[in-house]
Amino acid sequence: MNALRFSRKHLGIPYIIFLSVFVILPLVLIVLYAFTDSEWHFTLNNFADFFLRSGNLKVLAISFGLALLTTVICILIAYPVAYVLAQSKLKASGIYLLLFILPMWINFVLRTAAVKELLYMLDGLGIYDVSENYFLSTIIGMVYDYLPFSILPIYTVLIKIDKSAIEASMDLGANPVQTFFRTTLPLSMPGIMSAVTMVFLPTTTTYVIADTLGNSKVTIIGNLIKTQFDAGTAESWHVGSAISLVLLVIIFASMLFSGKLNENDQKGGASKW
Template sequence: MKSKRLLAGPYLFWSVSFVIIPLLVIVYYAFTSDGGTFTLANLSQITTPENLKALGISLLLSFISTLVCLILAYPLAMILSQKQVNQTSFIVLIFILPMWMNFLLRTMAWQTLLEKNGVINSILGFLHLPALEIINTPYAIILGMVYNFLPFMVLPIYNVLIKIDPNVLNAARDLGANPVQTFLKVTFPLSIPGVISGITMVFVPALTTFVISDLLGGGKILLIGNVIEQSFKQNSNWHVGSGLSLVLMIFIIASMALVAKYDKGEGGTAF
């Protein structure tokens, strides 16, 4: 027993030094002022109109992105799960391939594509079609989020769908359900754990991102991630940054708890 416990040592060391301590440091900064005295002022920074607006936009854009990802990913995951194995691995590869490229690079590529005189508008201009002016708008940010996070929605749903015994679906058909009823009453309920994992894996990074909004929003649209980034880097105010981070964490935990509440005891998926 003792030697087995020793094996856990490195992981314990890792999580203490790189997860627990940093978290405590953030909590410390969040609750103290420059002088080191206890204060709630950093937390209440979230109530300033600019910050509330940033949080609101962040929640809205992440919600829309997550929804769009879900709508795009589910049919794709279904198609993939019904294919033969060798066909699937190729299609899955196509989807995963972009993930092997740097995230920043991919987002910058979209910047180039969407620019006023970018690739897409050049092609549209050549075809005498009206130009697409979505760069530096929330639409571009949603596009960037969906593009970057879509695989994180596809894979967990795909993984759940391939594990469903085809005979369970046959049984539903056998008992009189048509294909739509089979999907609504059997396939979808059985895939909820995957959907919840997918939502978590898209919603959380979308809510906290600042790179996508920086590059595709042109600095005009501030998300809560940008506000936090600015307080750390531009204003060098670690106390406010930590306070806002903590509030954001609470928002994430709350929204995940809300999602988990609708996941009837499937257990061990998102949380």
């Protein structure tokens, strides 16, 4: 009889079923597809195929190269902005922060399109040559799209830094530059790290930016996966799953490395607000 009575615990049941069917099962399927051929026999060929094809390694290198450059540029721009905003005693600093976050709410394809329109206008004016600079355009687009995502986590950490740590450093005789490099910067590392994960991983796969601004001349991992799934041959889904699995392993390895899979993984979503 007891089992039939309503209890708060029962509310978890549909959730657990949903998680099992649409989160756990899909992961199992990716692994299954990655290690089998079209006849469902075990094989490592999908991985061999991926790693041995020289073009693919180049794509991997390009993806990570673009993502690394984008991340570095984003942090180099975002840090000073976040620092100035966090320092300012203005009442209006909340409004300024809002101004930096606002573009994040515009649809991301439309935002990328806006950059494309700007670059083509500059091309028309003879200032910028689109056809010569597909990689540069892609990086500009990526930085533009992900900059707001890097300002927010750094700002959140900077504003929480205990002012007395900075005063202590000054009192102990450090000049402002020393104070910054030996107190403020190390204390803000968590913010930088979370900005890095919010920019680096998405940029390795968002082929929308590469396609729109690189005129399909710039191929990243995301394109590889998409191509496999669009190909529609018996093998292609298995190869596509293998690439996805490689990506997933890289992601989880880097998560473990930066200790992100713990308590504070709520940041990812919460920081959009």
